[in-house]
Amino acid sequence: MSPQQNPILITGATGKQGGATAHRLLADGVAVRALVRDPDAPAAHALADAGAELMTGDFDAPETLDAAAAGARAVFLVPPAAFGPNGWDAELEATRGIAVIDAAVRAGVEQIVFTGVASMTDDRSWGMAGKGRIEDAIAASGLRYTLLRPVRFMENYILRGSPLDGIIDGVHRHLFQADRPLQMIAIADIAAFAALAFDDPDRFHGRTLELAGDAITPVAAVAAINRATGRTVRYVEASEAEADELGEQIGNTWRLIRQNGGWHADIPALREIYPALTTLESWLTTTGAALIKAQFDNDRRVAAR
Template identity: 70%
Template sequence: MSPQQNLILVTGATGKQGGATARRLLADGRAVRALVRDAQAPAAQELAAAGAELVVGDFDSPDTLPTALDGASGLFVVPPAAFGPRGWDVELEAARGEALVDAARRAGVEQIVFTGIASIGDDTSWGATGKKRIEDAIAASGARYTLLRPVRFMENYLLRTSPVDGIIDGVHRHLFPADEPMKVIALADIGDIAARAFADPEGFDGRVLELAGDAITPPAAAAAISRTTGHQVRYQEISEADADALGGEIGNTWRLLRHAGGWIADVEQIREIHPGLRTFDTWLDETGAAQITALLDSDTVRTSR
């Protein structure tokens, strides 16, 4: 089957970045095929109800990829991450991504948009090695391509099980220096920018975009959350020793944030590409405050029982 100009295969479609991108593409009238492991999962069914075509496949089952890619002209790739107790499994992550890119090349996919991770000092300490190998494979594939490298998600305030991040007992605990701006981006903006790239393949071809939507100190972010949710939230900067205790890569990241100048993303550069780029306050007003409030209200009810 020859590629359909309007059809885009979205990987990670039931997750954060893939989901945001699939919804944006569907809203723009693009044909979306979502790669899912379980077509009956609620998130998959929500995409189907929104108009996406579902195809069952898995990075670890390479024989499912040609069918998923058949007829697609575009591919959105979320890195098939492999993170465990010992940190990033670089070889597994890279092999998964490289296999997908090779399948896309064989299928005649004309454009690939990949979302990885923002640059910060020595990338090998920040889980980027496998992603860089996937980026290299994409650049060598012959397809038009755009590489997105987002910073920390604003939605990470909703995390509940991470050793750092989220809000637990009124505290946002993280690696970031309390007195320096913390760069963040809304998931919806990643989807918006990916959709822009698919809408303008030539204009975005070969571009590497470090994505950030705002830069705000962690205490200022906590104050904004307190103001908009009615729950008092404070920021706690963890120590270097505590970061090291959570794992070597987390300890390395703690040091990189202080000694390598932080993420290199330029907010104003991204705003020129996407004028509707959300600030942290915009995200809170749109969806963030309501979601955080629901979580913190639930915590209050549970602890009062």
């Protein structure tokens, strides 16, 4: 097998970013090896049906990572979230990510593309600490690498199980200022940038890309959702006290947004790299409105039981 034919190992392959990247690469005719914890999960079956090679492994079982990395030419690294009642577990997140980097180095992998989170400041305390340590380890690994830092996902409008984000009972509640532009990104576009980096490792080596596709105020965003779905959604900006009640790090993020103006991805520059960058309107037109309406309908059925 030639180096170009060797597979790209996708971690987090049954998750949002990993799954989108795996399917994007498969659609482009790229060999994919998907790291999965449960090969019988529906998302794993979907990857196998699309042509991916499944490899059972776990970030918390480092001995499984060497076999997963063996023979791969590149790795897409997205460690599982390590956020609990006490906030971000930076140590666990860093340990998981560095274990994959070490396995990649031992296996002779040529390239890593890591997706973390966009930065609001150089201070890593609000949620960047673990990801920052992973980025530092990648830069020191000697491998070709690209660091992706996506902002909030457009798909978060259908998020469930969180006290913030999503649309619950017609309300979208978040930390962001109602009248200030909020940067957002479609998950498919994260996959598109990863695919570009894998296709041209030299061009993207050493680059850090803050990723966003649109910047629109939360109030304007729900107005666009209302037009696209025919449903009624309103935005509620959480107060500082409400943010503090959700935990120290959430409260600190509320204040950080107001001190630093939020994320700062250069959207025009990103569009030069990838002209098909998704806006909120285009996301709603293609997939978003249907997803949100389906969520509304499901919530109504649950409430009627």
